[in-house]
Amino acid sequence: MQSTDQETWDALYETLRAKYLAAIPQRVETLLTLLREIEHSDDPGLLREDLTFHAHKIAGSGKTYGFDEVSLHARRLEDDLLDFSLTLEEAVRPAADLIKACRQAMASQAPN
Numbered sequence: 001m002q003s004t005d006q007e008t009w010d011a012l013y014e015t016l017r018a019k020y021l022a023a024i025p026q027r028v029e030t031l032l033t034l035l036r037e038i039e040h041s042d043d044p045g046l047l048r049e050d051l052t053f054h055a056h057k058i059a060g061s062g063k064t065y066g067f068d069e070v071s072l073h074a075r076r077l078e079d080d081l082l083d084f085s086l087t088l089e090e091a092v093r094p095a096a097d098l099i100k101a102c103r104q105a106m107a108s109q110a111p112n
Contacts, residue, residue: 020065021109028102030054035095044088051092052081058098067105073098 034051041047055078062071077094080086 017065020061020067021106024070024102024106027054027058028099031095031099035092038088038092048081048088048091051095052078055081055098058102062105067101069101070098070105073101 031051031054034047034054037047038044055074059071059074059078062068062074073094077092077098080091080094081088083091
């Protein structure tokens with residue numbers, strides 16, 4: 001009986017992991033859109049808050065689904081965004097590594 005429970009859990013986890021992977025392109029696009037807005041934003045505080053929110057979500061969910069590199073870079077971005085001694089432009093420097101990690105995660109799961 002326990003084997004069936006484990007199989008059910010494993011199948012559910014893989015389904016959720018696949019949904020997470022399918023959402024990565026939209027998350028990357030959201031980050032890119034927000035990053036493009038830095039130069040033209042009338043409210044950099046709100047923009048910083050939005051970026052922090054998205055980095056935080058990616059950091060937590062990346063680790064949950066086994067994408068430790070994604071989570072690591074998202075946490076780094078979040079930490080820098082929360083460091084108000086850094087300008088917004090300085091704080092978003094880790095975003096490039098996060099985007100790269102997201103793209104690597106997608107590529108690693110692509111069918112051959």
